[in-house]
Amino acid sequence: MTDKPAVRTAYHHGDLRAQLIEAVRDLVERHGPDGFSVAEAARRAGVSSAAPYKHFKDRPEILRGVVSEAMDRLRAGMEAGAAAYPHGSIEAVAAVGRAYVSFARAEPGVFRLVFGLTEGHADAPDLQAKGQGCFGVVLHATAACLHLQPDDREVQSRAYMLWSFVHGHSFLTIDQKSTVASARIDDWTYLMTVSRAILGQPVQP
Template structure:
């Protein structure tokens, strides 16, 4: 079973198979798919459960068999976003070598690309919705996201004999990369540096950030 399937079993079924007469097959998945599409089209701030019900072709009472409210379905979309983000990040690392400068750089570049390709979900993942930002599950995912960066940098420092605190360096790299991604999707670069090649900028910045001495 996938990690998303393990997070929350469908409610109201008592573990029994759904009735064969339900033409959508999996109501919960249909609602999540509809909600994800609407968040992508309209943004989370304009998403409503009623819209998701209309798109999925179900009654407005249907979501409450599986989700307590609008925020809970957004939590699920956010969790799946973090899962996809983790898979892409680790694929980037493994494609260039665990604990290598190339792997860390590829992870940073993958971060920016994910933000561009999944802007509404990325905004959900990193605090657009105050209720989600304070949710324990979202905080745990965010901590694991940073933890993967720190882990790779720790391996790199040990192998290369680099003196420095892996957590400090990890936060330093994450701050730069997240800031770059946020500026890009907010279109701030378009007005000040429209021709900047961000992939190359990230590739040049990461080695410098890893060699910078800790403050104090």
């Protein structure tokens, strides 16, 4: 009766939506994006298997909820990374990348979900907006570093290059494909090298 937040109160336990998202997040993390069932999530939350449908239209909508929450955290991490170094420094750019990679390492299942979901969910304006928000962090750090505006064409190109680099590295890391290249560099050195390479020379020869 006293523990509203975690276990359950009675009947209306008041926090089901958030608790379901957390349960699903954990399941996705453990068994992969398609390795979760709404039934199991309901079981974990201590409710019947029909209860989730009072909060979500269907299975995909639950996943979208997880993704939305994850993107918030991803963005927060990236912003924190940028803030930890002087505004306009290359270190700030590299730190944004490091936050990205850290997120992928910490929650590979969720990370894969976030970027694999685009499949049948093209119709999700809020997610698309959050994606743009994340890219915006890269964009601003890049712009500051180059002393240009974020809408500058060259800033956009270079920011995209940085992003695809970091994105690819993240995926290869969590897929453990990066161990294929026996010479593993640590993240920070790697990210600083790449950032310098991309921000230090013209994009068009």
